[in-house]
Amino acid sequence: MGEVIKVDGVWKYYDGRAVVKGISLEVNRGDRFVIIGPSGSGKSTLLRMMNLLVRPDKGKIFFEGVELTSPKVNPVEYRKKIGIVFQHYNLFLHMTVMRNVMFGPVKVKGMKLDEARKVAEAALDSVHISRALWDKYPSQLSGGEQQRVAIARALAMEPEVMLFDEPTSALDPELTGEVLQVMKELAKKGMTMVVVTHELGFAASVASRIAFIDSGEVVEEGTPKEILFSPKKERTRAFLNRMWELYRIEPEW
Amino acid sequence: MATMVQSFFPYIHIILDALWVTIALSIAGFSLGFGIGALLLFLRTFSNRVVARAIDGFIDVIRGIPLLVMLFLIFYGFPALGFQIPNMLAAALGMGILSGAYQSQIFRSLLHSVSSSQYESSLAIGLSRWESFRYVIFPQVLRLSIPALINEYTILLKDTSVAYAIGVTEMFTQSVHVSQVIMSFTYPLLFVSAIYLTICFSLSSLANHLYRKLSYGYSIREHIGG
Numbered sequence: 292m293g294e295v296i297k298v299d300g301v302w303k304y305y306d307g308r309a310v311v312k313g314i315s316l317e318v319n320r321g322d323r324f325v326i327i328g329p330s331g332s333g334k335s336t337l338l339r340m341m342n343l344l345v346r347p348d349k350g351k352i353f354f355e356g357v358e359l360t361s362p363k364v365n366p367v368e369y370r371k372k373i374g375i376v377f378q379h380y381n382l383f384l385h386m387t388v389m390r391n392v393m394f395g396p397v398k399v400k401g402m403k404l405d406e407a408r409k410v411a412e413a414a415l416d417s418v419h420i421s422r423a424l425w426d427k428y429p430s431q432l433s434g435g436e437q438q439r440v441a442i443a444r445a446l447a448m449e450p451e452v453m454l455f456d457e458p459t460s461a462l463d464p465e466l467t468g469e470v471l472q473v474m475k476e477l478a479k480k481g482m483t484m485v486v487v488t489h490e491l492g493f494a495a496s497v498a499s500r501i502a503f504i505d506s507g508e509v510v511e512e513g514t515p516k517e518i519l520f521s522p523k524k525e526r527t528r529a530f531l532n533r534m535w536e537l538y539r540i541e542p543e544w
Numbered sequence: 545m546a547t548m549v550q551s552f553f554p555y556i557h558i559i560l561d562a563l564w565v566t567i568a569l570s571i572a573g574f575s576l577g578f579g580i581g582a583l584l585l586f587l588r589t590f591s592n593r594v595v596a597r598a599i600d601g602f603i604d605v606i607r608g609i610p611l612l613v614m615l616f617l618i619f620y621g622f623p624a625l626g627f628q629i630p631n632m633l634a635a636a637l638g639m640g641i642l643s644g645a646y647q648s649q650i651f652r653s654l655l656h657s658v659s660s661s662q663y664e665s666s667l668a669i670g671l672s673r674w675e676s677f678r679y680v681i682f683p684q685v686l687r688l689s690i691p692a693l694i695n696e697y698t699i700l701l702k703d704t705s706v707a708y709a710i711g712v713t714e715m716f717t718q719s720v721h722v723s724q725v726i727m728s729f730t731y732p733l734l735f736v737s738a739i740y741l742t743i744c745f746s747l748s749s750l751a752n753h754l755y756r757k758l759s760y761g762y763s764i765r766e767h768i769g770g
């Protein structure tokens with residue numbers, strides 16, 4: 292029901308080396324699709340192909356049934372419906388928090404300033420960014436605040452789906468919680484999400500589906516229960532063992 | 545000695561009156577150069593390798609032309625093609641083209657300081673390549689360029705004196721005329737030098753001050769504790 296993103300046999304090469312090797316997957320409306328996998332396995336590349344920031348060398352990408360990879364389709368028209376949040380926030384450094392969030396609605400959707408401001412205020416409220424920060428510049432904010440503003444910037448475009456590329460992995464541990472909390476709230480509101488993350492706790496509690504990717508291939512895909520607690524493939528098991536290991540470190544006292 | 549200074553005083557206003565020509569010419573040349581520089585940066589950034597090479601070649605050629613030669617080329621070259629061109633316009637054009645080549649180099653060197661992820665995130669919210677350049681990349685390049693642009697302007701300000709050669713009555717030309725009347729170059733030239741120096745020194749101080757302020761709080765100083 293309600294397929295939002297479909298990735299169909301997609302390949303990507305860098306310098307003659309395949310980094311994504313024939314991946315296919317479907318994200319349906321309301322899905323919280325979590326992608327896990329080791330560093331360098333092609334997760335970011337896959338995610339960036341979903342809004343055609345990276346163009347696949349082979350295969351097709353569909354958004355709500357429209358083939359974005361078709362030469363007749365201008366992906367710029369569809370990117371505004373696909374929000375993306377990056378590992379390093381990438382807020383516009385020369386704009387205040389408020390202008391960052393208003394920017395898309397004004398420049399891309401042609402919204403009037405006062406209308407855009409209302410949208411931006413609602414978006415900032417939804418990610419719990421207090422009024423006191425609205426006129427600050429990104430460099431004056433903590434990493435967690437910047438990432439929440441980045442989420443608000445994407446939400447202000449009222450996207451059909453939100454892509455997240457390791458949104459917490461550049462953050463100090465005490466700041467990851469506030470970002471994950473905002474993402475959980477989004478999930479509760481029914482937002483369709485694709486999330487690349489190493490946060491297995493988040494994956495276990497929020498994901499509707501999980502795909503494990505290794506060396507550019509989907510090794511295994513299924514429900515959180517299937518993938519996290521009874522993986523069938525040896526590679527999945529080995530990866531998860533390494534990850535759980537990280538959680539098991541005992542304090543020394 | 546004293547009599548020579550006294551004989552210069554009545555002519556000071558002639559030189560000062562020409563200051564506005566100097567400033568107008570430098571601003572015209574700078575603005576034209578700014579437009580050309582920004583355009584070259586955009587073309588170079590978003591064109592294929594062949595066009596980018598051609599633009600680089602064009603910039604190198606332009607930068608290799610001395611200002612005086614450039615002014616002669618325009619002032620005496622245009623009439624040969626059948627257009628008369630006023631000397632003030634020829635001077636602004638020549639300075640603008642040369643400055644455009646320099647300003648595009650300034651922009652280009654600072655383009656590297658703007659992270660490509662800024663471009664990626666502006667594409668991601670649905671902007672076209674041109675809009676991303678216009679609203680996100682260029683404003684950041686521009687902000688970082690301000691000190692270098694101020695320095696470029698001070699060079700242009702002094703270079704307006706070359707327009708003497710095609711008869712523009714800017715400040716230096718007038719100081720030469722006054723010198724000829726009072727039959728001494730010393731005080732008129734010291735006087736215009738002082739004016740150039742005062743303007744350039746104030747602007748350079750401003751540039752140095754801004755240089756320290758404009759790096760988005762991500763300056764090396766903070767990391768090395770300088």
Ligand SMILES: Nc1ncnc2c1ncn2[C@@H]1O[C@H](COP(=O)(O)OP(=O)(O)OP(=O)(O)O)[C@@H](O)[C@H]1O
Binds near residue numbers: 330336337
């Ligand atoms: N623009 C590029 N040019 C060349 N190689 C690239 C480029 N982008 C990615 N790669 C390479 O493709 C491979 C997959 O990269 P990708 O960033 O998709 O991995 P990832 O799974 O997101 O890794 P990480 O967990 O470290 O973020 C890596 O080997 C990377 O070096």
Ligand SMILES: [Mg+2]
Binds near residue numbers: 334335336456457
């Ligand atoms: Mg990545």
